[in-house]
Amino acid sequence: MSFELLSPTEMSEADRLSIARGPHDGPALMRNAGAAVAREVLSRYPQARTVHVLAGPGNNGGDGFAAARLLAQAGVDARVYCEGRPVAGSDAAGALADMRLPLLGFDAFAPEETDVVVDALFGAGLARAIGGAYAQAVEKANASGACVVAVDLPSGLSGGSGLVLGTAIRAGVTVTFFRLKPGHLLYPGRALCGDTVLADIGIPADVLSEIGPRTFRNTPELWRETFPWPHSGSHKYARGHVGVFSGGPSASGAARLAAISAARAGAGAVTVLSPKQAVQVNAMHLTAVMLKWIDTPEEAVNFAKDRKMSSAVIGPGFGVGERCVEFLLALAGLGAESPFGLVLDADAITSFADAPDRLFEALAAIGAQTGRERAVLTPHEGEFRRLFPDLADAQGVSKPERARRAAERANAVVILKGPDTVIAAPDGRAAINVNATPFLATAGSGDVLAGIVAGLLAQGMPTFEAAAAGVWLHAEAGARFGPGLIAEDLPALLPAALSELYNGDRTSF
Ligand SMILES: NC(=O)C1=CN([C@@H]2O[C@H](COP(=O)(O)OP(=O)(O)OC[C@H]3O[C@@H](n4cnc5c(N)ncnc54)[C@H](OP(=O)(O)O)[C@@H]3O)[C@@H](O)[C@H]2O)[C@@H](O)CC1
Numbered sequence: 001m002s003f004e005l006l007s008p009t010e011m012s013e014a015d016r017l018s019i020a021r022g023p024h025d026g027p028a029l030m031r032n033a034g035a036a037v038a039r040e041v042l043s044r045y046p047q048a049r050t051v052h053v054l055a056g057p058g059n060n061g062g063d064g065f066a067a068a069r070l071l072a073q074a075g076v077d078a079r080v081y082c083e084g085r086p087v088a089g090s091d092a093a094g095a096l097a098d099m100r101l102p103l104l105g106f107d108a109f110a111p112e113e114t115d116v117v118v119d120a121l122f123g124a125g126l127a128r129a130i131g132g133a134y135a136q137a138v139e140k141a142n143a144s145g146a147c148v149v150a151v152d153l154p155s156g157l158s159g160g161s162g163l164v165l166g167t168a169i170r171a172g173v174t175v176t177f178f179r180l181k182p183g184h185l186l187y188p189g190r191a192l193c194g195d196t197v198l199a200d201i202g203i204p205a206d207v208l209s210e211i212g213p214r215t216f217r218n219t220p221e222l223w224r225e226t227f228p229w230p231h232s233g234s235h236k237y238a239r240g241h242v243g244v245f246s247g248g249p250s251a252s253g254a255a256r257l258a259a260i261s262a263a264r265a266g267a268g269a270v271t272v273l274s275p276k277q278a279v280q281v282n283a284m285h286l287t288a289v290m291l292k293w294i295d296t297p298e299e300a301v302n303f304a305k306d307r308k309m310s311s312a313v314i315g316p317g318f319g320v321g322e323r324c325v326e327f328l329l330a331l332a333g334l335g336a337e338s339p340f341g342l343v344l345d346a347d348a349i350t351s352f353a354d355a356p357d358r359l360f361e362a363l364a365a366i367g368a369q370t371g372r373e374r375a376v377l378t379p380h381e382g383e384f385r386r387l388f389p390d391l392a393d394a395q396g397v398s399k400p401e402r403a404r405r406a407a408e409r410a411n412a413v414v415i416l417k418g419p420d421t422v423i424a425a426p427d428g429r430a431a432i433n434v435n436a437t438p439f440l441a442t443a444g445s446g447d448v449l450a451g452i453v454a455g456l457l458a459q460g461m462p463t464f465e466a467a468a469a470g471v472w473l474h475a476e477a478g479a480r481f482g483p484g485l486i487a488e489d490l491p492a493l494l495p496a497a498l499s500e501l502y503n504g505d506r507t508s509f
Pocket residue numbers: 015026027029030033056057058059060061063091121122123124125126127128129130131134151152153177201
């Protein structure tokens with residue numbers, strides 16, 4: 001499956017460019033869309049005798065008319081309900097004229113549990129909250145227990161943001177066209193779509209070069225070419241050296257989780273940088289990972305320079321406060337001689353809650369030194385709110401857009417975590433992750449993610465790609481375990497996920 005995602009505006013641009021280039025005009029695209037929906041209904045629900053088609057006033061309704069015509073031709077009892085009529089001369093009006101089935105009002109809509117409902121009320125053109133008779137029809141469909149096949153999007157779901165406007169239909173299957181939309185992958189939308197089927201309706205892929213999509217599904221195709229596999233001439237120093245800052249004696253586990261994960265992700269060397277009081281406890285638990293006693297920011301910077309550290313993780317278990325701020329500001333000065341990647345998680349984010357601009361300025365300095373942002377922030381929604389309170393509360397703004405604005409402001413790649421983790425870069429690229437499992441919601445899981453990303457950064461992978469690959473690998477590892485997963489399990493699950501990537505076992509993800 002392709003990885004570009006199109007906003008409703010970009011999708012209508014794709015329609016427009018495709019129609020301008022031919023060979024399919026608007027009515028032909030609509031017939032193809034209707035045929036894809038009818039095909040899905042007939043193949044999934046061969047026993048269904050009655051199919052209720054809810055048609056809206058725009059082209060989404062037009063797809064519904066086109067599907068109803070084919071369903072009736074196939075011998076199905078197709079009943080079509082419509083309140084407003086399509087605008088005269090529109091493609092939808094043409095599809096209605098071709099359909100030749102009676103139009104019923106929404107009052108007559110009373111689906112049984114064993115029926116199928118085709119939801120063609122609103123798709124890309126949903127402009128405001130659904131209300132009135134449309135909302136009642138949506139509620140009736142949801143309450144009926146009938147299987148719903150949504151055309152393009154479950155009605156009420158915003159294709160751009162994945163947010164619900166007013167109310168929304170709950171679909172068992174969603175048939176969408178040409179490319180997926182962000183709303184199919186972002187919650188709550190993802191949960192409303194059921195299975196999402198992507199249908200080819202004849203729009204040529206080369207329209208994308210003119211549209212230039214900036215939002216993607218996070219699949220290996222997005223970053224595979226930049227993945228840092230070792231080659232025959234590699235030696236451990238060429239594979240990067242990661243430093244992971246440890247907290248005190250009662251908070252050192254997070255750093256060790258991040259450290260072993262960085263090593264599993266392929267870093268040639270990993271050192272836990274530990275305060276004196278925690279050196280002993282760290283020493284008892286580390287084998288391949290090295291250990292260095294570091295008490296001051298100056299010692300950290302000197303060690304990083306002497307031992308050619310190429311990335312660092314700071315935050316997990318480190319402790320919130322001025323000490324963390326001082327370490328971070330010192331590390332931000334690295335990178336003048338060679339690229340230095342910095343992953344900021346947990347306490348390193350929270351430590352700047354009172355003065356986010358201080359952090360953003362420091363990260364801008366890294367960018368200025370290395371020519372590109374080399375820092376990654378990994379907030380969950382709570383941590384995001386501490387640094388970007390205005391963006392956290394922005395009404396109706398999608399998760400990718402919030403992450404993008406944050407990335408631009410922070411001069412860093414932002415991994416905004418959750419069931420639909422978004423990775424965003426200051427240049428406007430954003431990827432939505434789709435392979436996670438809820439079993440990843442376990443203490444320490446975020447520390448593992450921070451370590452994986454640092455491991456990839458240390459090997460020279462570009463920042464956005466390293467962040468996206470790290471999120472994918474973390475989720476893939478979690479998905480391989482399932483129930484009972486704890487964070488300690490994750491590093492040992494990485495080799496299988498990496499092998500699959502390395503061997504190219506799966507050609508499409
Ligand atoms: N172009 C093509 O060739 C192809 C397009 N395709 C299909 O077209 C779909 C997009 O069609 P679309 O742009 O007409 O939008 P659509 O989703 O039907 O809604 C717009 C209508 O709804 C109305 N409306 C909006 N919100 C409302 C609300 N809350 N409550 C009440 N009314 C509301 C709005 O009215 P207005 O806002 O103007 O008052 C307008 O009348 C796309 O999803 C795909 O299925 C495919 O066939 C492939 C080829």
